[in-house]
Amino acid sequence: MRIVGMKETISLIKKDSSVMIGGFLGCGSPDCIINEIVENEISGLTLVANDTAFPEMGVGKLIVNKCASKIVVSHIGTNPETQRQMIEGELEVELVPQGTLAERIRAGGVGLGGILTPTGVGTVVQDGKKVVTIDGKDYLMELPLRADFALVKAKKADYFGNLVFSLTARNFNPLMVLACDTVIVEVEEIVPVGSLSPDEIHIPGVFVHYIAVGGRLQ
Amino acid sequence: MRIVGMKETISLIKKDSSVMIGGFLGCGSPDCIINEIVENEISGLTLVANDTAFPEMGVGKLIVNKCASKIVVSHIGTNPETQRQMIEGELEVELVPQGTLAERIRAGGVGLGGILTPTGVGTVVQDGKKVVTIDGKDYLMELPLRADFALVKAKKADYFGNLVFSLTARNFNPLMVLACDTVIVEVEEIVPVGSLSPDEIHIPGVFVHYIAVGGRLQ
């Protein structure tokens, strides 16, 4: 684990990478890293996120500034620009039920080859997927999701990278930390090793590759 | 959620029930509830647990006192009585890899129809199971585990049933809370609602049906 400056985070992320970004309608997104991506005009990203937030917020900024060519999300209804780019054919959108998205990211992080879920059976989500019947009930076989980079936001880290999230800013962040080759965490504060109780740590530091202190934008 | 006396917990558990019991070699098992089961000579239980601990400890007491007719566990090497009963045909033993056990219990609690795991492929664990090949890699399709009762141990609860576990006494306890029809929790202390931070609660109280204060035996 290495502590880097906020500007340095961006040198790690290459054009055309796949990137998971934490947050739920902007709450708990790594806003400072997102700003760096926008400023450095990185493009062609495949984004995995819960939603595309609002045009001026979180993942929404990456859409408005055309950093993404594909997104895998559960919801785009709060960002008209996402809908426009999708309709114009500028942006490929894969819609995934939110719970299935969470389980697929988890599966990618914990080494499962797939999961069987009833969500989506009999709907358009079923298209092209294998249906498995167990004890008379149908399930979709959903496959794991992984990405090159996780960009997540935590409230604080210690110098070993142990993470503590804040309230509903937790959401998808802990799941994404396990599911990506390189994990970059934006925190508001780094605290001394030993100052966090082992029981209050939400994610052990062993998953984390880079930490950058970003302060608090809102 | 209802707070009950320790003696009352036992009136809930019927002979021949299936029961998940938290703990790892005795650490984090609901010792007071276990003592009640032994004293009340409940028998015929199907136990799901990580291990059978030691003869005088945790789940081990239930084996020694012949409360169980079947167990689903990952390890029995620390309890010679388990091995004896198994060899004599008094006890049916299903051995499950520890990580697969955790994922199967989780699957039972979170509504998955099954999971695909590489653990056990090509070993005796594969016997009778479906093998699914994804991207050229083989996985076993493992099915969810559920039980009638979860008997778990937490450090403390608030009066809504929100749970906080202590150190490595956490282990399988949080998983089992989701995977059983009736959840009975032994705690050392019940604290006022609002005295726990929402971020430190390990398991929300909505899963919990009964809480009994058991003090601390060791």
Add this chain to the structure above:
Amino acid sequence: MIDPKERIARRIGRELSDGDLVNLGIGIPTLVSNYIPAGIRVFFQSENGIIGMGPLPEKGMENGDLTNAGGQCVTALPGSAIFDSAMSFSIIRGGHLDVTVLGGLQVDENGILANWMVPGRMVPGMGGAMDLVTGAKRVIVAMTHTSKGNPKIVKKCSLPITSNRRVDLIVTELAVIEPFPGGLMLKEKASDATVEEIQSLTEARLFVAEDLKDMV
């Protein structure tokens, strides 16, 4: 007369029981929180990861780290618990959620709900709707009976469906309807409407309960 949306929300409030864990969707469902019957305590879950969500904060006491599933700042009631998205949907998909109340675009005579997209016109994504309808113990649809005069309770959904699971109750400003394996049962009607009027605004055939009551 009471506003149609408030009437729907008030009626749904009476479906809740003490101790229920409840998820309310955006729109009419949100209003249900104003009509919890006296003497019972229900817990509100929000799919972004909280149980025990409270009302909007006082001005100046908002914090961007504590929001609801609509992205609005909220408060945390005493005893609230926070968790990640996997746990949030474990609650929903694992059958631990007692009641979900969602809006609807269409419900058909098999009790199948469509509420997440209008092809070519509105594609917001399903968010958590498919998980909620598939996983909750009880699914209640809260919607106006018609849209621009057109029935929303139809023979067969023409819009993409949300789940193949039959919903448990449909509450509109005119009727309380319970889907059952044989069709749709009209259980309650607005006191100011006749069965014939309700049927004329409903494309699907309604069976009328023997003990048909007035909505309260």
Add this chain to the structure above:
Amino acid sequence: MIDPKERIARRIGRELSDGDLVNLGIGIPTLVSNYIPAGIRVFFQSENGIIGMGPLPEKGMENGDLTNAGGQCVTALPGSAIFDSAMSFSIIRGGHLDVTVLGGLQVDENGILANWMVPGRMVPGMGGAMDLVTGAKRVIVAMTHTSKGNPKIVKKCSLPITSNRRVDLIVTELAVIEPFPGGLMLKEKASDATVEEIQSLTEARLFVAEDLKDMV
């Protein structure tokens, strides 16, 4: 001469790198923690749910809520983190564990390990062994070269195997052997043993590395 088990543990210590997350099995593997090379920091994970396990506590400072995977009371080092069993095996099965060191009953010439049961004689259960061997980035087997004079490195495992994944390294008191797709490569030998002596105590055929070294 140094005890054979200590020799094995010491040699394995040299396989660890700064920042590694390591899981040590019961027996010889546990001794590895005494041989961490100077200047590097490794993190020990225990499958019961902790990273940052410390040494045994001082007498009178044991607490039954803080144990290792053998059930012994341990301590927590500064920066340690605790998690449930699902997360513990997510670390192991998700490929996040850098090194696992396990004991062995047999390893065969395909590098396949058997270490969890002897049918009819000893059936302790696999515990976490199958997950560890299948999921860790690097699997190191720590075992004596023979058992009561009988080779433990065999042509084909006669005991039930732990995983179909080829282990990465076998360290005995006589040899360091690296399984590769074509068989077993002898990379290092004890300075007081000849290649012929080692082969005579090994049922599987050993290929000898061009740059064969002495074990240190």
